[in-house]
Amino acid sequence: MLGIGVLGCGRIGAMHATNIAAHPRARVAAVYDINPDAARAVSLATGAPVMASAASVLAAPDVDAVLIATATDTHADLLEQAIAAGKPVLCEKPIDLSLERVDRCAAAIAGTTLPVQIGFVRRFDPGHRAVCAAVRDGTLGTLYQVIITSRDPGLPPAAYLARSGGILRDMTIHDFDMARFILDEEPTEVFATGSRLVAPALMETLGDHDTLTVVMKTASGRQAVLINAREAAYGYDQRVEAFGSRGMAVSENRRPHHMVLSGADFTDHAAPLLNFFIERYREAFDAEIDAFVDAVENGRPVAVGYNDGRQALVLAEAALKSLHEGRMVRVSEIG
Amino acid sequence: MLGIGVLGCGRIGAMHATNIAAHPRARVAAVYDINPDAARAVSLATGAPVMASAASVLAAPDVDAVLIATATDTHADLLEQAIAAGKPVLCEKPIDLSLERVDRCAAAIAGTTLPVQIGFVRRFDPGHRAVCAAVRDGTLGTLYQVIITSRDPGLPPAAYLARSGGILRDMTIHDFDMARFILDEEPTEVFATGSRLVAPALMETLGDHDTLTVVMKTASGRQAVLINAREAAYGYDQRVEAFGSRGMAVSENRRPHHMVLSGADFTDHAAPLLNFFIERYREAFDAEIDAFVDAVENGRPVAVGYNDGRQALVLAEAALKSLHEGRMVRVSEIG
Amino acid sequence: MLGIGVLGCGRIGAMHATNIAAHPRARVAAVYDINPDAARAVSLATGAPVMASAASVLAAPDVDAVLIATATDTHADLLEQAIAAGKPVLCEKPIDLSLERVDRCAAAIAGTTLPVQIGFVRRFDPGHRAVCAAVRDGTLGTLYQVIITSRDPGLPPAAYLARSGGILRDMTIHDFDMARFILDEEPTEVFATGSRLVAPALMETLGDHDTLTVVMKTASGRQAVLINAREAAYGYDQRVEAFGSRGMAVSENRRPHHMVLSGADFTDHAAPLLNFFIERYREAFDAEIDAFVDAVENGRPVAVGYNDGRQALVLAEAALKSLHEGRMVRVSEIG
Amino acid sequence: MLGIGVLGCGRIGAMHATNIAAHPRARVAAVYDINPDAARAVSLATGAPVMASAASVLAAPDVDAVLIATATDTHADLLEQAIAAGKPVLCEKPIDLSLERVDRCAAAIAGTTLPVQIGFVRRFDPGHRAVCAAVRDGTLGTLYQVIITSRDPGLPPAAYLARSGGILRDMTIHDFDMARFILDEEPTEVFATGSRLVAPALMETLGDHDTLTVVMKTASGRQAVLINAREAAYGYDQRVEAFGSRGMAVSENRRPHHMVLSGADFTDHAAPLLNFFIERYREAFDAEIDAFVDAVENGRPVAVGYNDGRQALVLAEAALKSLHEGRMVRVSEIG
Structure with a gap:
């Protein structure tokens, strides 16, 4: 043990x-x-x-x-x-x-x-992993585009937001890592644009954004689009789409059960999404611990290493620069 | 022309x-x-x-x-x-x-x-045909079970019902034909049971039923289950499932469009079903005419012949007998 | 503790x-x-x-x-x-x-x-429970029909089958209980028919069936259809549908993840079903233990009692009699 | 007439x-x-x-x-x-x-x-219209983000591409119009980035791109993301997502029928997408003619007017400028 x-x-x-x-x-x-x-x-x-x-x-x-x-x-x-x-x-x-x-x-x-493993838990989600596998085993052919949608169910408290480092370092950071995981090639250019729509006054005060789109490109031209919002009425929206020359793989949202209801003016109405990350990524958190135990026991390389932690932050910095300057920023401008 | x-x-x-x-x-x-x-x-x-x-x-x-x-x-x-x-x-x-x-x-x-073609239009529905094809081309292996769900959106007028010949001859008749189409083997035994749940008093008066289950078996043991109701709040429910040794094919319900809505306490809420048969089986009605024109022009055998019309009625008669006698009736008892 | x-x-x-x-x-x-x-x-x-x-x-x-x-x-x-x-x-x-x-x-x-609790674990499945809730809280209006599909991924060993008591007592027993759970009214009549399609020779030897359809009716006319097979190529098929005057609720199959794949000649291809009962009913097994602990600790009535265990067996006996006699059997003929 | x-x-x-x-x-x-x-x-x-x-x-x-x-x-x-x-x-x-x-x-x-009506047929698609309605009737609350995915099934001939005016004016033009239709507010800023992944040599020769992402923003901060590719192995991918403070509406892809297949290592495998625009937008083409006839007969304003045709082109020009300059371009820089 x-x-x-x-x-x-x-x-x-x-x-x-x-x-x-x-x-x-x-x-x-x-x-x-x-x-x-x-x-x-x-x-x-x-x-x-x-x-x-x-x-x-x-x-x-x-x-x-x-x-x-x-x-x-x-x-x-x-x-x-x-x-x-x-x-x-x-x-x-x-x-x-x-x-x-x-x-x-x-x-x-x-x-x-x-072993030094960084806690990007989403890499262990069975659905997201299956998308990654479809890229790496050639099922999708040459990868063209990755679209990651990540919306939180509700705005965190203002105090949390004030210390969060901003949406890019706090929330999008997961998507930067997921994009690197799926793209299987380093992004070299980053564009970002943000809006203040969920809580305009608070975001203005904090100099932060609550609604965000990021576009990244790799050297070979693969594109990644990250779509974020701090609030989604229907719950914790977590989707990953990979599109390549031979097909498309999509990791869909998850629900606590699969009862669907049809009534007088709708059909196949499903349950709200699993809410929040502890429930949504339950299997992933288990698998993350398992991977760490395995790496320590067997001297295997960690699944998500220090450099992965660093690169996600580099992309966040590049995105922040883009957001301020309104232009595509080369990752090499950062670090 | x-x-x-x-x-x-x-x-x-x-x-x-x-x-x-x-x-x-x-x-x-x-x-x-x-x-x-x-x-x-x-x-x-x-x-x-x-x-x-x-x-x-x-x-x-x-x-x-x-x-x-x-x-x-x-x-x-x-x-x-x-x-x-x-x-x-x-x-x-x-x-x-x-x-x-x-x-x-x-x-x-x-x-x-x-050429004498009988108007069992559902045989021309692209989804139901695809189920049939999956049976006949071996995709499903040996066929085991067929489940046909057929529920009308609303009870017809009492006057119509009085002249309809009863639910078995008026409504289930389509499902008897669909079962023969998918089973690819003649049913030899029929069981039926009916209930009066939608309009109990009217059904009592008419000596008819509004909710019905039929079970049929072929000589080799293939089973067909027909599930009927004269009313469905969510619209015209038309599904066909075929299950065999190598897999399952299901022809799902159809909607006028595919917009799905997620809100505060539900997700992926779809539109009501296509209502009624003229909309739901629009492509099928077109294909039925086309098949008839083709049979006449080219001397090809009709897709649904006189004997198909007769056999569906024979099964309805056997089901009616079963419904009265509470036992499995052999089709050979009818005609 | x-x-x-x-x-x-x-x-x-x-x-x-x-x-x-x-x-x-x-x-x-x-x-x-x-x-x-x-x-x-x-x-x-x-x-x-x-x-x-x-x-x-x-x-x-x-x-x-x-x-x-x-x-x-x-x-x-x-x-x-x-x-x-x-x-x-x-x-x-x-x-x-x-x-x-x-x-x-x-x-x-x-x-x-x-407290004496009987292990009908499926009553604790979140999806099946949601169907039950939709019946009991009036969402579905007056209940008309319940359709339960239950197919095992593969035939058990012959030795197991020989001691199993037959498909009705071993496998359908779960569906008899589920039907009682959803119907919310005791079945009074039972019809069953079986086939030997998956393993005809073995079933002949055992005097058992591998493919089965059961139809039940309650005093008020509610219908339940149980659809069983000992083998399903695509995995452990577990669905529950309830249909009433105001709508329909369906507990759908479950998969280990929700990655869907589209390729050159198909779209939205999903993962195989969760296989087998330990994985499929994982949350249900947890909830079953929790309900038992709760009943013991707090003196609450058990969720599934001795009589539930007995009644499922009574229905299995009635179905067996129907299977042999080819007729609707009244439950009162059994016990 | x-x-x-x-x-x-x-x-x-x-x-x-x-x-x-x-x-x-x-x-x-x-x-x-x-x-x-x-x-x-x-x-x-x-x-x-x-x-x-x-x-x-x-x-x-x-x-x-x-x-x-x-x-x-x-x-x-x-x-x-x-x-x-x-x-x-x-x-x-x-x-x-x-x-x-x-x-x-x-x-x-x-x-x-x-009446002068411009042929942006997609505005008449029942699914896309339902998304638009959900925005305009308040179902989605305040609109935050619109995501439009538009991928053609296969690369057109080189001769067509040479005269097409480039992907932005030829293909994305539909998405610029759709974005304006759903956003219900004019985009004021445009960013675009393109790649040469499907046919790199041909695209290099033409100075064109085959894979494209566009991001637009309106004055109030609403975001639109347009995702294009000239080729998709699984067919004609046409999706529109609108996300707002009260929910999300998605117009999903369409198939010629709804038979889903489950087999030994997959489940619910659906048919390929409707291919190509004449089939996919069949109802929309009918509705477009109907709207035109109605406008002429009754003197009603056209559903898609001359200025809509012009504005889509203005956005394409802004996107082209962005693509060359690697920055967010204000629409007012164009015309």
């Missing part, structure tokens, strides 16, 4: 802890949170001891690896400390909101052979 | 006349209806002359073939007269409500080489 | 044990199987001690309730012993293949106030 | 002629084509006389209105001549490939009260 120390016991950390506890070859070895109540709740559910500091967790001999699910601005520090302590890391995204900090962290851990 | 005489200019006859007029190799050569206004309306729309009697139509030299769409109890007489006059016939279903009359008509026209 | 003793550690028992272990308010307190290796495997996975006999499990003080997942012919004995020992029971279906034994068991436990 | 003169008897003109002939209140009054054989074929099918020149058609007293379906570079001339001759016009898109010529034509016909 792989003993995993859980740093951060908020909503995401607690969910990961439950999944680790249910994994047949892993267990929660220790937990820590800046809020002792949060840590205690996870301790109760998993039987793992609460520790007084992240450092204690990293030092514990039965902690074989760590999960970092703390506040974003502590990710890079903890990641550096974990590697220094010789522990493999599964780090929630983003590594940091600042590319400069991400690059400093990269320098600090350069040369390590320890 | 094949000149077709139209006998009967009610809703169905008028629709056929329009389709004949639009056919590139056919035209309406003459029309007749017991109600002169109905005949005149079709005459105006197609330019064909109104004749004073069915006999005049049958005698007209530029009438190469006739469509019989008059009241059911005149079908057999007109069919006999048409064959006697040397005219190929497309006769609306049923040939007659009485099996005895159907058999007398068969005797009267025995030996004719003129 | 409710301590549950697991009797029977085969495929089903082991799955239940895992689900119990993952339940936040339950744990596996002891395990037993006639095959010690099977018991040890579950013990290893859950940490629960292996006991030498079912009696020891029933006697253990930290066993608050028991799950019976042993061979069918031991269910009734163990159920009686468990109630005698004062333990609530969750018993896999069927209670017994013999109605006489079921009735003796009923007599033996008569008067107990301990 | 409205007598319509048909100018141009190629594929589109011949189809329109057939539709006019089938219209209950219109007829083909005269036909002309630069190729006499094409004209004769339409004459044979409709009974209308062939005339020696477009001028003769325009001068014929029983020609009440004209359809212009000749080569693109003759549209503006014929349109001016028709208006001068006092005949209402239904003119195939585009009016001209040159905005300057379009504006000269506008000046030439300025002040006319005769």
Whole structure:
């Protein structure tokens, strides 16, 4: 059994802890949170001891690896400390909101052979994976276009938004990674445009956008379109379409059940979408832990590595520049 | 151009006349209806002359073939007269409500080489045909079960029901024919059970049923299930499922367009079904005329022949007997 | 934490044990199987001690309730012993293949106030439940027809079939229960017909059928159609349709993911169905345990009781009689 | 009966002629084509006389209105001549490939009260119309995003492409119009990027693109994304999605029938898409003629007017500029 120390016991950390506890070859070895109540709740559910500091967790001999699910601005520090302590890391995204900090962290851990997996969970979704497989096994022929629709069910609280780094770094970041996963070739150019339609006054105040379209191109000309909104009345809209010379693969939305209803003025009315990411990506979160356990146990390369975390942020920076300058930005202008 | 005489200019006859007029190799050569206004309306729309009697139509030299769409109890007489006059016939279903009359008509026209096509239009529906093709070309392997769901959008007027011959001869008759079309083997046993749920009092008075299930079996054991109701709130429900050793084919319901709507508490809400048979089976009615024109022009066998009309009625009689006796009835008990 | 003793550690028992272990308010307190290796495997996975006999499990003080997942012919004995020992029971279906034994068991436990839940897991499926809810909350108006399609992905081994009690008691039993669940009124008449199409020689030998249609009616005339096959090339086909005066609700098949593929000669090709019952009814198995824990903890009535187990068997007996006699059988002829 | 003169008897003109002939209140009054054989074929099918020149058609007293379906570079001339001759016009898109010529034509016909309808047929598609209705009747709340996917089944011949004016003016022109139809507000900014993936060498030679993404924004911030490709293995892909504060409406692809097939390793495999525009937009072409007849007969405003034809071209010009300059272009930079 792989003993995993859980740093951060908020909503995401607690969910990961439950999944680790249910994994047949892993267990929660220790937990820590800046809020002792949060840590205690996870301790109760998993039987793992609460520790007084992240450092204690990293030092514990039965902690074989760590999960970092703390506040974003502590990710890079903890990641550096974990590697220094010789522990493999599964780090929630983003590594940091600042590319400069991400690059400093990269320098600090350069040369390590320890697994460092970044938490882009959507790569583990069975439907999205099947799209990726259809690209990579040649089913779709030469890839032409990737369209990713990603709309959240509702606007997060203003306080969250203020600290989020903006829609591009907070929300689109997942789509930048998904685009790289499906495109199978690095984007070299990025265009973005944003609107303030869901909460115009708030977005104006924050200098942020709630409705967004991004277009990217790779060197060979493959196109990716990312379509985002901070609110969707019908729930958590998560679709991925790949189109190539031999066909099209679409990962469709998911619902909690498949009862469809027909009545006097409609037919085949389906249930609302699975809401929110913990439900929608339930299998993906399980598979993410499984992949990490497997990488640590068997010395396999991680499925989503440090550079994947960095590149998504580079694309977000390029998109931000495009959004301000109203032009296609070359990724090489960023980093 | 094949000149077709139209006998009967009610809703169905008028629709056929329009389709004949639009056919590139056919035209309406003459029309007749017991109600002169109905005949005149079709005459105006197609330019064909109104004749004073069915006999005049049958005698007209530029009438190469006739469509019989008059009241059911005149079908057999007109069919006999048409064959006697040397005219190929497309006769609306049923040939007659009485099996005895159907058999007398068969005797009267025995030996004719003129095409006699019976109006089981659903055989020409592109979706249902594709199910049939999947059975016959081996895609489904050995056929096991056929399930036909057929529900009308709303109860017909009491006067219509009183003259209809009952749900089995009026409505299920289409499904008996569809079952024979898909099963590709004659049913040898029939079970039926009916309920009075939509309009209990009226059905009690008429000695009829509004909700019906029929089960049939062929000699090799293939099963067919027919599911009927005289009313469906969501429209005209028309589905055909064939299940065999290698797979399943389902002809799904059809809608006037494919806009789907998602809102605050539902997703992918589709439009009501195409309503009613003239809209739902529009392509099928066109293809039926085309098949008839083709059979007449090229001396090809008709797609749906006299015996198909007779056998559907035999199955309806067997089902009626089953419904009264509460047991599986052998088709050989009927005729 | 409710301590549950697991009797029977085969495929089903082991799955239940895992689900119990993952339940936040339950744990596996002891395990037993006639095959010690099977018991040890579950013990290893859950940490629960292996006991030498079912009696020891029933006697253990930290066993608050028991799950019976042993061979069918031991269910009734163990159920009686468990109630005698004062333990609530969750018993896999069927209670017994013999109605006489079921009735003796009923007599033996008569008067107990301990929860006895029967394992008709499909009642807990979110899609099927949503159909049931649409019937009971009036969304569908007056219920007219229920159509249940239930096809297994592949024929079980001959040895299993020989001990199964026949397709009606082994497989259709689930559909009898589902029909009762959705109909919301007891069937009073049953018709059944079977075929030997999947494995004709084997079925002949066993005196069993592999393809089956059952029609049932309630006193008010509601109809239920059960459509079964022992093999379906495309996987585990599990659909429930309810049709009433105000609309139709259909619980559709489920797939492991929702990627759809379009290529040169097809579109929207979906993944194979979830295969087999452990995957297809995963949420239902979880919910079943949860409902049992809840009933024991809170003294609530069980969701599926002893009489539900008995009535499904009564309907199977009536269907068997119909199958032999080729007629509609009144349920009152059975028991 | 409205007598319509048909100018141009190629594929589109011949189809329109057939539709006019089938219209209950219109007829083909005269036909002309630069190729006499094409004209004769339409004459044979409709009974209308062939005339020696477009001028003769325009001068014929029983020609009440004209359809212009000749080569693109003759549209503006014929349109001016028709208006001068006092005949209402239904003119195939585009009016001209040159905005300057379009504006000269506008000046030439300025002040006319005769109906001039431009052939953006997709506005009449029942599914796309239903999306538009859901925007305009408030069902979707405030509109946020419109996504239009438009992929042709296969690359046209090189000769056609050379004269087409490029993908933006030839193919995307429909999507610019559809976007204006759904957005219900003028786009003020346009971004476009193109790739050469389907036929790289040919596209390089032509200076054209075969794969294209366009992003547009209106003054209030509504976004439209147009996704084009000149080839799709699975057929003619035509989808329109509108997303607003209260929900989403999607006009889905259409197939010739709705038989779905399940087999050993897939389920619900549907038929290929309707191919090509004459089949896919069959109802729309009928409705377009009907709307024109209605406008002429009743003096109603046309559904798609001259300015709609001009604005789509303006957006194409803006997109072309964006494509060359790699930046968001303001529509006001064009005209």
